[in-house]
Amino acid sequence: MNRFNSISPAEEDLIIENAYQDVLRAYLASNHRRKVEIIERAFRFAKEAHRGVRRRSGEPYILHPIAVAQIVISELGLGSTSICAALLHDVVEDTEFSLEDIRNAFGDRIAEIVDGLTKISGGIFGDKASMQAENFKKLLLSMSNDIRVVLIKIADRLHNMRTLDSVSPEKQFKKAGETLYIYAPLAHRLGLFKIKLELEDLAFKYEHPQKYAEIMEKLSEGADHREEIVEKFVGPVRKKLDDAGFKYEIKARVKSAYSIFNKMRNKNIPFEEVYDVYAVRVIFENEDDALEQIKCWQIYTFFSEGHRLHPDRLRDWISAPKANGYRALHLTAMGPEGKWIEVQIRSRKMDEIAELGYAAHWKYKSGVREEESELDSWMNTIKDILAHPEPNAIDFLDTIKLNLFASEIYVFTPKGDLITLPAGATVLDFAFAIHTQLGTHCIAGKINHRLVPLSYKLNSGDQVEIITSDSQTPQQEWLEYCTSAKARTRIKTILRKDERQLIKRGNVIFNDLMESEGIEPSNEFITKVLANYRLKTRDELFLMLANDEINLSGKELTDIRSRRSSLWRKLLRNPFSLRKKNNKNSSSSDKREHQDGNEGSGNITVNISIEGSVRKGILEELTASISRILSNNMRSLNIEATEDLFRCKLSAIVENVDMAEEICVDILRIKGIKFAQRIS
Ligand code: MN
DSSP states (O other): TTTSSOOOOHHHHHHHHHHHHHHHHHHHSSSOOOOOHHHHHHHHHHHHHHHTTTTTSSSSSHHHHHHHHHHHHTTTTTHHHHHHHTTTTTTTHHOOOOHHHHHHHHOOOHHHHHHHHHHTTOOOSSSSHHHHHHHHHHHHHHHHHHHHHHHHHHHHHHHHHHGGGSSHHHHHHHHHHHHHIIIIIHHHHHHHHHHHHHHHHHHHHHHSHHHHHHHHHHHHTHHHHHHHHHHHHHHHHHHHHHHHHOOOOEEEEEHHHHHHHHHHHHHTTTGGGOOOOOEEEEOOSOGGGGGGGHHHHHHHHHHHHHHHHHOOOOTTTTTSOOOTTOOEEEEEEOOOOGGGEEEEEHHHHHHHHHHHHHHHHHHHHSSOOOOHHHHHHHHHHHHHHHHSSOSSSSHHHHHHHHHHHHHHHEEEEEEEOEEEEEEEOOOHHHHHHHHHHHHHHHEEEEETTTTEEETOOOOTBBEEEEETTTOOOOOOGGGGGOSSHHHHHHHHHHHHHHHHHHHHHHHHHHHHHHHHHHHOOOOHHHHHHHHTTTOHOOOOOOOHHHTTSTTTSSSHHHOOOOHHHHHHHHHHHHHHEEEOOOOTTTTOOOOOOOOSSOOTTTTTEEEEEEEEEEETHHHHHHHHHHHHHHHHGEEEEEEEEEESEEEEEEEEEESSSHHHHHHHOOOOOOOEEEEEOOOO
């Protein structure tokens, strides 16, 4: 039973007002400018709009937008615009108020964010894969337009996940899947580490309730003992920190249930064998940014002096921050009872960035002059992909997903600039990451001064130099050894452009060939050629020609032509004459008409006169065209030809006059035919 069944409207209203006051309090405690008036209006507006509506749990609907606003201020550190948008985020979707109402009351900025949130409210997973892709694309589009849309969307999802208990199991499962599939990775990418962990754990809880309960129980069983172990472990370090004059805070924590589950599953081991379940975080106060890195390493030595360190578990995310802006120094040391313990060393600033992600990053950015962050460049990649969308929505989704999920490597330019790439990235990925031109003309790479091919997979720390050639152009197979979204998108774009040019070139080659062979590239002939190669379209044929994949002047062409010849012979079997005259003066006296049998059923005999200029193959084509329409109903065909002109008279049995007209029209389509008309 829910608590809202038994309370009075006045009590209910008090709960709502208190929840809202909590939001205001958090806002006033933050560093943001004091724009309480607009927040107040947004709250009153939303409260009125959702009046009388309840969530499935029975609570008044307005408590949901308030909770989202609370997350937006307390957990994301965003300001009044975002708080207003969070309060109003379901108004357009769920109430009778329109976007215009929001715009009139709160202005363009808030209206646009609410619009973005409304557009992606359908969820990422529609019934069809293409719908998913489309919705996802909308999400990313709104993100590149205003990052706050996605941040509020994540807050919305987080609150829904926190209150998922009250929905049907089917919906729970669907929401959990969606959250793991897209929201958790997105939160990770945006540097919202804490929220990512919570989303994962909640999703895990609803996807695998049994396993979740088991892990949680084991974690709580060992809680006391764990504290003891951690205290023994950090005791000596505390002393050293104090002696060195550090102001600091040490937090002991356990790995998340979901990450433990993942380790158990991936390594196929029981809970007991998952090491570094224990983790310790040292956060130190630091005034001077220049000393930040040195202090981290100083604290590192405090751990290394008294403990055995795990050789493979040192992570320096200070000199090479993660793409989401995360910076810290991680090490894993052997604690009491042989337990591995992970240690994260962070300054206060690093910690805030790790916890609040993009918002905190932003805050710091405005203060100190800082280069474009890795997160910014990731956002730029997304914008980039959106600016060059794949023709196919599913391809697009894959491309983005690839970029969203991939873990990273860190490599350097010859000048020592750091480039972050997805794990598995090659020399070619690197080249495209620097500049499209560099990628396009890349022929090889030099890794630490050693020559390597384009497909060479880079390792973190490699220094990469790109060797180019102006004559180099992207090849189809390049797609096989590119991992980064940017390189793949670029290569595909160039290949498509190239393909169009190749098709044009193939078309020219084909026309030239037909010309020199004296064959008119009529529809009919091309169809035969396509059939011969089992191709579906002309473009395919032209592309193969341009790529030298088929040779039309070779044996195949002869075959196709000989098929024509047999047709010709078939025509010859009909009684008609073909006479070539080299003499211009020769008249059309020598014609022979044939009129025997096979008439009746209302058929008529017609005579058609045809004239044209002589060109190799034109007579074959003419007869082919005639025979296609007339099949066995041609009576005679008299042809006279000179060097450059021919004239002929066709006699045929047709059903009606219209059919004769049709023959004429068809004949006139042949290149070189100047005249075709029924004369009797
Ligand atoms: Mn919502």
